[in-house]
Amino acid sequence: MVNEKTSAIIKRNLLSENQVLRAILGICSSLAVTNTMRNSLVMGLGVAFVTGLSSLTLSAMRNIIPHRVRMLVQTLVIAAYVIFVDLFLQAFLPDISKQLGPYVGLIITNCIIMGRAEAYAQQNPPLPAALDGLFAGLGYTMVLLGISFIREVLGFGTLFGMNVNFIRFETWTIMIMPPAAFFIIGGMIWFMSARAAGKAAKAK
Amino acid sequence: MAPNINPIIIFIASIFTSNMILSNFLGMCSYLSVSSEYKTANGLGMAVTLVLVLTTAINWLVYTYIIVPPERYYLQYIIFIMVIAALVQILEMGMDRYTPDLHAKLGIFLPLITVNCAILGVTLFMVIRHYNFIQSLLFGLGSGLGWWLAINMLAAIREKLANAKLPPGVKGPALSFIITGIMAMAFIGFSGIFTIQ
Amino acid sequence: MKRGHVYTLFFMTILTAVLVFALAAAYEAFKPSITTNKLLQEQRAVLYALGIDDDLSDEEVRTRYAESVQPGAVGGITEAYGQPVLAHMEGGNAIAYAVPFEGSGLWGSLRGYLGITADLTETRGLVFTYQNETPGLGGRIDESWFKEQFRNLPIAAGVELAYGANPEYKIDAVTGATQTSSAVMRTINKSLSEIVFPKEVK
Numbered sequence: 223m224v225n226e227k228t229s230a231i232i233k234r235n236l237l238s239e240n241q242v243l244r245a246i247l248g249i250c251s252s253l254a255v256t257n258t259m260r261n262s263l264v265m266g267l268g269v270a271f272v273t274g275l276s277s278l279t280l281s282a283m284r285n286i287i288p289h290r291v292r293m294l295v296q297t298l299v300i301a302a303y304v305i306f307v308d309l310f311l312q313a314f315l316p317d318i319s320k321q322l323g324p325y326v327g328l329i330i331t332n333c334i335i336m337g338r339a340e341a342y343a344q345q346n347p348p349l350p351a352a353l354d355g356l357f358a359g360l361g362y363t364m365v366l367l368g369i370s371f372i373r374e375v376l377g378f379g380t381l382f383g384m385n386v387n388f389i390r391f392e393t394w395t396i397m398i399m400p401p402a403a404f405f406i407i408g409g410m411i412w413f414m415s416a417r418a419a420g421k422a423a424k425a426k
Numbered sequence: 427m428a429p430n431i432n433p434i435i436i437f438i439a440s441i442f443t444s445n446m447i448l449s450n451f452l453g454m455c456s457y458l459s460v461s462s463e464y465k466t467a468n469g470l471g472m473a474v475t476l477v478l479v480l481t482t483a484i485n486w487l488v489y490t491y492i493i494v495p496p497e498r499y500y501l502q503y504i505i506f507i508m509v510i511a512a513l514v515q516i517l518e519m520g521m522d523r524y525t526p527d528l529h530a531k532l533g534i535f536l537p538l539i540t541v542n543c544a545i546l547g548v549t550l551f552m553v554i555r556h557y558n559f560i561q562s563l564l565f566g567l568g569s570g571l572g573w574w575l576a577i578n579m580l581a582a583i584r585e586k587l588a589n590a591k592l593p594p595g596v597k598g599p600a601l602s603f604i605i606t607g608i609m610a611m612a613f614i615g616f617s618g619i620f621t622i623q
Numbered sequence: 624m625k626r627g628h629v630y631t632l633f634f635m636t637i638l639t640a641v642l643v644f645a646l647a648a649a650y651e652a653f654k655p656s657i658t659t660n661k662l663l664q665e666q667r668a669v670l671y672a673l674g675i676d677d678d679l680s681d682e683e684v685r686t687r688y689a690e691s692v693q694p695g696a697v698g699g700i701t702e703a704y705g706q707p708v709l710a711h712m713e714g715g716n717a718i719a720y721a722v723p724f725e726g727s728g729l730w731g732s733l734r735g736y737l738g739i740t741a742d743l744t745e746t747r748g749l750v751f752t753y754q755n756e757t758p759g760l761g762g763r764i765d766e767s768w769f770k771e772q773f774r775n776l777p778i779a780a781g782v783e784l785a786y787g788a789n790p791e792y793k794i795d796a797v798t799g800a801t802q803t804s805s806a807v808m809r810t811i812n813k814s815l816s817e818i819v820f821p822k823e824v825k
Contacts, residue, residue, distance in 0.1 A: 246599045249454035254758050288631040293540075295638065297511060301504040302642040306649055309500060313653040316660035323755070324550035327503045331543040333455045395798050400449050400759050401610040408603030416595030429732040439729055443802065444757045500650045501643065555731030555755050614799040617760070 228353060235357035241334045242365040242407075243414045248334035253403040255325055255366070259382050262370040264311070264318050266363025268326065270356055272303045273335045277355030281343040296339045297330070304329045334358055369406050373397045428558035436561055440568030442616040446544045447576040448609055453544030457577050458602050460535070462588075467581035468574075473532040475570030477517065477539050478548055481510050482566030485549045486559055506549050514540050544573055580605060665752060666692075672721045672738035672750040673711045674774065695720055697743075703818050704734070710741075717741050722818050726810030729802040731755040733810055739778065743819055749773035749811070761803030769797060773811075780820040783812045 241247045248269070255261045276299050280287070287295050308326045311319035319326070329335070338358050343351040374380055377397030379387025387393070396402050446452045453474070461467045485506050493502050518536045521529035539545060548569045552562045583605050592601065663681055666688040670679070679687060694701065695710025697720050702708065706723035721736040733754050738747030749770050756762045763769060772794045776784060786796045786808060796804035 246458055247455060249451070249458070253451040253454070257759055286634065288634055291631055291635060294508075294511060294635070297507055297540075298504065298638060298642060301507050302646060305500060305503050305646055308503070309649055309653045309657070312660065313656040316657075316664060320664070321758075323758075324547065324554055325758075327550050328452070328543050328547055330503055330507055331541050331546050333541055336541060396611075398759055398763065399614065399799055400451065401607045401614070403451070403759075404603045404607030404610055408600045408607060411598075411603065412596050412600035415598065415600060419595055429727045431727045431729075431731075436730070439802070443729070444760065449757050449760055500646060504642070504646075551730075551755070557731075614760075617799050617801045 256370040262366035270359025273359040274356035277343040278352035281351035433564040437564040437568040441572040452547040461581040471574030478570035672736040674747040724814035761800040
C-alpha cells in the first residue's frame with residue numbers, strides 16, 4: 223500500500239471502497255443531517271476537513287506516538303479539529319451551525335476518521351495519508367449529497383433551498399422524516415453490493 | 427436553568443417517541459455490525475445502557491462543576507470524549523478484576539462503545555437542553571434502554587430472515603437498513619402515546 | 624521501539640498542552656464574530672416575528688432594527704421570561720409588539736417571540752430563538768411553512784389559538800411530532816393569556 227498512486231487513492235475512496243456504502247462506517251452522523259442539501263454539504267466538508275488534517279497530523283507523528291495510548295492520541299487530535307470546525311461554523315455560518323447543533327460535535331465519533339487513522343495513516347507518510355483522509359471524507363460527502371438530493375427534492379420540492387417544484391406536486395412529508403433516510407441508504411448499499419457482486423462474478 | 431419537564435416523560439420519550447437509533451440515527455455503527463445474533467446483540471445493548479447511565483452522570487457533574495464555572499465551553503467536546511474513554515477503560519479493568527463472569531459477557535464490547543455515537547450524543551443533547559441531574563440520568567437510562575430495544579428487535583428479525591430467499595445484494599447491511607426504516611415508521615406511531623402536563 | 628511510562632506521560636502532557644493552547648487561540652480569534660452573530664440572529668428573529676423580514680442582508684437587519692424596534696410595553700408589562708417586550712415603531716407610534724414566550728417542548732425549553740398588532744387583534748408572526756426538538760420530527764417547527772401559518776391570525780381575550788380547521792383560519796401540526804406541536808400551541812396561548820390579556824387569568 224505504501225507506493226499507491228494518487229489517482230488510485232482517490233478512486234478507491236470515492237467508489238470501490240466508499241466508506242459509507244462499502245465499509246458501512248460513519249452512518250451515525252450522516253443520516254440526521256441529510257434532509258437538506260445545504261446541511262449535508264457543510265457537514266460533509268467538515269468531515270473531509272477533519273479526516274484529512276487528522277490523518278496528516280497523526281501520520282506525521284506516527285513514529286513518536288507511544289503505542290499503548292495510540293487510540294487516546296487519535297481521539298484527542300480528532301476532537302481538537304472538530305472543535306475548530308465547530309468554532310468556524312459558529313463564526314462564519316451561524317445559521318447552519320444552529321441547524322446542525324450537536325451533530326457537529328458528533329463528528330468526533332464518526333468511525334470513518336478513526337478508521338482511516340488506524341488503517342492508513344499509521345503506516346503511510348503524511349502526504350498520501352492526508353490525501354486518503356480527505357478523499358474518504360469527500361466520498362462520504364458524495365453519499366450525503368446523494369441522499370439529501372432525493373430527500374430535499376421529494377420532501378420540500380427544493381434544491382439548496384431553491385424551488386424546483388415546477389409541476390407543483392404534493393411534497394412527501396415522509397421524506398423529511400427519519401424512516402426515509404434508512405430506506406434510501408439501504409437502497410444505495412443494495413445497489414453498490416449488487417454491482418460489486420456482478421463485477422466479482424465477471425472476473426471469474 | 428433546567429426546562430420544566432417531568433423526568434419520567436423524558437425517560438419514556440427517549441425510549442419510544444425519539445429513539446436514539448430510529449429518530450436520531452445515533453450509534454449506528456455497532457448497531458449494524460453486532461446485530462446478526464440475538465445473544466450478542468443483547469449483550470451489547472446491556473453494555474451500552476450501563477455505560478450510558480454512568481457517562482451521563484459523570485459528564486453532568488464534569489460539565490456543571492468543571493466546564494461551566496470558568497466558561498470553557500469550547501473545550502467541552504474534548505473533555506467529554508476523554509471522560510467516556512477513561513470510564514470505559516476503568517470499567518473494563520474493574521470488571522475483569524471483580525466480576526469475571528460479567529467481563530466475559532460484556533468485555534469484548536466495551537472498546538466498541540467509546541466510539542459509539544450514542545454515548546457522546548446523549549451527553550451533548552443533555553448539555554444543550556440544560557437538563558438537571560435527575561433529568562439527565564433518566565434521559566441516559568431511557569436512551570440506553572431504547573437503543574437496547576432497537577438492537578434486539580433488529581437482531582431478532584435478522585435471525586428470522588437469515589435463511590430466507592432474498593434478491594442478490596440485499597443481504598447484509600442493505601437489509602438491516604430497510605428493516606430499520608420500517609421500525610422507524612412504526613415508532614412514529616408512538617408520538618402521541620402520552621401527554622405532557 | 625520500546626518506551627517507558629515517563630515518555631508516555633511526557634508525550635501526552637505536551638500534546639494536550641499544545642492542543643489546548645491552539646484551541647484557546649482559535650476561540651479568542653473567532654469570539655468577536657460569534658458574539659456579533661448571536662446578536663444578529665436575535666435581531667433577525669424579532670424582525671421576522673414583527674413581519675418585517677424580507678430576506679434582509681446582515682447590514683439591513685442592523686439598520687432596520689435600530690430604526691424601528693424599541694423596548695415597548697403591552698398593558699404595562701415591559702419584560703417577560705427575562706426578555707424585553709419589543710415594539711415596532713412607525714412615525715413615533717407603536718404599530719406592533721414582539722412578545723416573548725417560553726415553555727417546555729418535548730425535549731427542552733422553547734423560547735421565541737410572538738408578534739402581535741398594537742390593537743391586540745391579530746398576530747404578526749411567530750419565531751423561535753431556542754428549540755431543541757428532534758431533527759426531522761419536532762425540529763420541523765422551525766421550518767418556514769410551520770411558522771408562516773402564524774401570520775395574521777385573529778386573537779382576542781379568552782380565546783385560544785388551536786390546530787385544525789377553525790372558522791377564520793387553519794393551522795397544521797407537524798406530522799409525527801404531536802407532543803412538540805401541542806407544546807408550541809400551549810406555550811403561545813400561555814404567553815397570550817398571561818402577557819397580552821392578563822385580566823383573563825383565573
